[in-house]
Amino acid sequence: MPHCPVPHESADPRPALFDWEFAADPYPAYSWLRRHDPVHWTRLPSGVEAWLVTRYADARQALADQRLSKNPQRHSEAAHGRGKVGIPGERSANLMTHLLNIDPPDHTRLRRLVSKAFTPRTVARFEPRVQELTDRLIDGFAARGEADLIHELAFPLPIYAICDLLGVPAQDQDDFREWAGMMIRHGGGTRGGVGRSVKKMRGYLAELIHRKRREPGEDLISALIRASDHGEHLTENEAAAMAFILLFAGFETTVNLIGNGTLALLRNPGQRRLFQGAVDQRDPDRLALAVEELLRYDGPVELATWRFATEELTLGGRTVAPGDPVLVVLASADRDPERFDRPDTLDLERRENPHLGYGHGIHYCLGAPLARLEGRTALGSLFGRLPDLELAVPDGELRWRGGLIMRGLRALPVRFAPEPARPDPKPARARES
Known part of the structure; x- marks a missing residue:
């Protein structure tokens, strides 16, 4: 293990990382690392060796440091192993040239092309469609008295919403749901169903781009094509x-925000009552404040995506060599007591909340x-319509998905008093066009 100083001795036993117990609750291990080895050299389950950055100040520095490249070609594989460092299947599918894997000036160019689709003002115009999708998905299980909130609400909602933004026709959106489901269930490899799903998605997107060039619409893919035709250089790849990447990264963060957020509220009855009050009073400011705290407390992205040192640098007192992979642990930084008062307490009325849940710097989450x-x-909508919502299984039976970057539940079974069935059984994805 080159250039890695030994952390100082501690009476606390070093916690295990990346096992199933850690996946269920990584926060005690991150607390140990912040106190004893805040920039920690480790071997990941994939075989790659990397630095884990766990303190808020160091994390914020690393996220904005231009000496840490997003380009995987900067990775010194000879020194640090040849494990996989990307999104499932993307290497074999030639989908590497995206915002998470490139640096300026290409990053600046591509981000400028899509940024207008994700401004708060533009997104606000999309709010009625998001509400419509949410209502119809809840309609699908509200009369039954039980549901798996991951598969029946948290997962399909962002899939259909992003498909709408991209301009995927309604009749094709269930295919996207199937492909994305395969990746989220079996992420981590390029073989079998994951590789086939990515290949199908890549082929479909290529065909859709050709179709949009012939018949453009008011959607993001058409806007990218128009920008390219008006002088912005954008290859088909x-x-x-x-x-x-907008589909994959965008939908999974929302899946986990809804799932983790619901579970946090169910586990904290006092904070749930505060949230319920904001819902009942239709107070958008309090709801927005609550979502920010849920993002901080148990956010959807556990580790920021890969960075690679382009030159020797110092981070948290450690020497990071050229080619070293660096992973910023957002979940740990957002529980740092040096930055947040009572960091392990869910406080939906927390006012000062500069969390890193969606990153920091030029790679701050576009979506x-x-x-x-x-x-x-x-x-x-969920707590407004189903105020007696509760877990349908003991808390200890909940299982978290494996993986390195995202943090989310495999399933979230709940029960509640059945709601009288509503008319209009139109499927959630349907939209006339």
Whole structure:
């Protein structure tokens, strides 16, 4: 293990990382690392060795440091192993040229092309559609008295919303749901169903781009094509990769925000009552404040995506060598007592909340306004319509998905008093066009 100083001795036993117990509750281990080894050299389950950055100040510095590249070609594989460092299947599918894997000036160019689709003002115009989707998804299980909130609400809502933004026709959106479901269930490899799903998605996006060039609409893919035709250089590979990453990264963060947020409220009855009050009073400011605290407390992204040192640098007192992979642990930074008062307490009335849940710097999550809207709408509607919602299984039986970057539940079974069935059984994805 080169250039890595040994952390100082501690009476506390070093916690295990990346096992199933850690996946269920990583926060005690992160607390240990912040106190004893805040920039920690480790071998990941994939075989890659990397630095874990766990303190808020160091995390914020690393997220904005231009000496840490997003380009995987900067990775010194000879020194640090050849494990996978990307999104499932993307290497074999030629989808690497996207915002999470490039640096300026290409990053600046591509981000400028899509940024207008995700401004708060633009996203606000999409709010009625998000509410419509949410209502119809809840209609699908409200009369039954039980549901799996991950698969029946948290998962389909952002899939259909992002498909709408991209311009995927309604009749094709269930295919996207199937492909995305395969990746979220079996992320981590390129073989079998994951590889086939990514290949199908890549082929579909290429065909859709050709179709939109012939018959453009008022959607994001058409806007990318128009920008390219008016002098902005955008290759077809870049357009397909952009659509892919907006779909993949955009939907899973919202899945986890809704799932983790619901569970946090169910586990904290006092805070749930505060949230219920904001819902009942239709107070958008309090709901927005609550969503920010849920993002801080148990957010959807556990680790920021990969960074690679382009030169030797010092981070948290450690020497990071050229080619070293660096992973910023957002979940740990957002529980740092040096930055947040009572960090392990859920406080929906927390006013000062500069959390890193959606990152920091030039790679700050482009889709954050949409994710916030979807999370606020889904949680508000869920607790508004089903106020007696409760877990349908013991808390200890809940299982968290494996994986490195995202933090989310495999399933979230709940029960509640059945709601009288509503008319209009129109499927959630349907929209005449």
